[in-house]
Amino acid sequence: MAAANPRLEGGPLHRRGGGGRGVTVLAVDGGGSSVRLAMADREGDLVRFVSRDGGMNPLDNPDWLGNLRRALDAVEAELGAVDFAVLGVPATGEVPDNDRRVAAEIAGFLPVPHAIRNDVALAHYGAFAGGPGILVLSGTGSMAMAGPGGDAALERTGGWGEEIGDEGSALWIGREALSLAARTVDGRADAVPLRDALFRHLGLDASDGLAALLGWYYGQPHRRSATAALARVIDALAAGGDAHAGAIVDRAGELLSEHADALRRRLPGAAAWPWSHAGGAFASERLRARVAELQGSRPQPPSLPPIGGGLLEAARRGGLAPYAGWIARLRGALAAANKEKT
Numbered sequence: 001m002a003a004a005n006p007r008l009e010g011g012p013l014h015r016r017g018g019g020g021r022g023v024t025v026l027a028v029d030g031g032g033s034s035v036r037l038a039m040a041d042r043e044g045d046l047v048r049f050v051s052r053d054g055g056m057n058p059l060d061n062p063d064w065l066g067n068l069r070r071a072l073d074a075v076e077a078e079l080g081a082v083d084f085a086v087l088g089v090p091a092t093g094e095v096p097d098n099d100r101r102v103a104a105e106i107a108g109f110l111p112v113p114h115a116i117r118n119d120v121a122l123a124h125y126g127a128f129a130g131g132p133g134i135l136v137l138s139g140t141g142s143m144a145m146a147g148p149g150g151d152a153a154l155e156r157t158g159g160w161g162e163e164i165g166d167e168g169s170a171l172w173i174g175r176e177a178l179s180l181a182a183r184t185v186d187g188r189a190d191a192v193p194l195r196d197a198l199f200r201h202l203g204l205d206a207s208d209g210l211a212a213l214l215g216w217y218y219g220q221p222h223r224r225s226a227t228a229a230l231a232r233v234i235d236a237l238a239a240g241g242d243a244h245a246g247a248i249v250d251r252a253g254e255l256l257s258e259h260a261d262a263l264r265r266r267l268p269g270a271a272a273w274p275w276s277h278a279g280g281a282f283a284s285e286r287l288r289a290r291v292a293e294l295q296g297s298r299p300q301p302p303s304l305p306p307i308g309g310g311l312l313e314a315a316r317r318g319g320l321a322p323y324a325g326w327i328a329r330l331r332g333a334l335a336a337a338n339k340e341k342t
Contacts, residue, residue, distance in 0.1 A: 024078075025318060026085040026112070027310025030056025030068060030119055031279075032140025032171075033225035037071045038337070039078060040311045044329030049337040050074045055140065055225060056119075057090040058102050059161070065105055072110065082112045084318025086310045088119035090141070094159065115317050119306065120145050121154055123278035126309020127302040129327060130316075132273050134260050136291065138252070139279030140228045142169035144259035146270055155267055157259045162224060168255035170281040174230035176248045178217070185209035191244040194237060201233050228280075235284040246286070253290025260295055274300040303327060308334050 024047060029036045032055045039047035054067035061067070068087075072079070087110075089102055103116055124135035124145045134146040142165070143158030158165055166172050181198050183189035196206065204212035220226040237245035264270045275291075276299050282288055292298050304312060308330055315322045 024081045024083055025311050025314035025320070026075075026082045027122070027307055027314050028068065028071065028085070028087040029122060029307040029310055030064070030087065030089050032057050032090060033222075033228060035067050035071045036307050037075065038307045038311060038334065039075060039082065040330055040333070044326040044333065046333040046337055048075050048078060049334075055090075055222070058098055059091045059095070060224065061222070068106070069109065079112055083320070084314045085110065085112050085114040086122065086314040086317060087114060087116050088122035088306060088310050089116055090119050092116055092118040113318070115313070117310070117313065120156070120159070120278070122309040122313065123306035124154060124309070125313050126304035126306050127276040127278060127300070128274075129303040129312065133300065134263050134270065134273055134275040136256050136260055136275060136277050137279045138169050138256055138277070138281035138287070140169060140171050140224060141166045142172065142256060142259070142279075144263055146263040146267055146273065148269065155263060157262045168252040168281075170228035170231035170279070171224060172255070173234050173248055173252050173281065174227035177230055177234045177245070178213070178227065180244060180248070182213060185213065193242055194234075194244045197237055197242075198230065198233060201230075231281055231284075235286065238286055249284060249286050250290050252281070253287050254294065256287075257291050257294035260291075276300045276302050278302065278306055304331055305334055305338070
């Protein structure tokens with residue numbers, strides 16, 4: 001558990017400087033393949049929790065804004081009660097022209113005070129509750145962020161996108177598996193159990209592997225998300241003893257550990273900081289264990305998931321005073337909501 005952050009201690013959630021009315025904060029965690037929205041009240045209870053398929057990366061998903069709007073439509077009646085909102089949008093802070101376009105488009109329809117953050121920055125803030133640490137993300141893409149906590153800027157590695165980077169991500173794992181299956185179809189590799197498991201999972205006819213696999217891949221409306229979803233299949237195969245699948249997951253862990261290593265070298269004091277994780281690929285016990293082995297320490301369990309980091313940031317940015325009990329209550333509420341959605 002993260003050490004208590006003195007900035008987050010206090011009494012019931014309230015506006016700094018007084019004011020007794022209830023407050024509501026909103027956060028959006030927009031990933032590469034899904035959108036989650038949550039609203040929390042002054043007690044740390046969830047007012048609403050919404051999960052939608054469809055990614056929110058404005059650099060590679062032309063329907064990112066539509067996916068965001070559909071999530072917000074589900075809470076339209078409650079938006080008037082929101083004091084502040086924080087939206088985690090992939091690629092924020094990477095391309096200035098894109099940042100300006102995204103900010104203008106969101107401001108055009110979101111009628112509440114809000115801030116836009118990189119989605120991985122939300123994950124970092126939630127994992128360490130605003131304290132120091134290195135956050136390694138492996139979801140549809142991969143990257144890491146690190147900082148000493150408080151209002152200090154975060155340094156990053158990775159996040160280069162699928163054509164240049166995303167090493168160790170769920171997308172990378174799925175892409176490696178598809179490549180190995182294709183080479184096995186050709187006879188250039190001998191990963192028959194892995195190929196057969198993928199074909200069964202996808203409902204493909206193995207008698208014409210070339211047509212089946214190409215037909216599936218190019219028939220996907222969003223190939224990035226579909227490929228990333230295969231990481232779960234590969235992790236299950238690895239857990240069952242498939243050597244090829246295990247090698248893919250282990251290599252993913254090595255590539256992710258490189259992110260943390262680079263940040264430790266770059267930032268003063270970072271050698272002693274804890275590390276934590278975010279993203280669906282880290283549901284893999286084998287992946288977590290490989291990164292922990294290379295980092296020489298077990299990961300610090302995230303204080304809050306990324307969407308909780310957004311709510312915590314919204315409370316701070318909205319002039320509110322979160323406290324340790326609020327964080328703990330919110331953590332439990334989000335865990336229960338997430339369990340209901342899975």
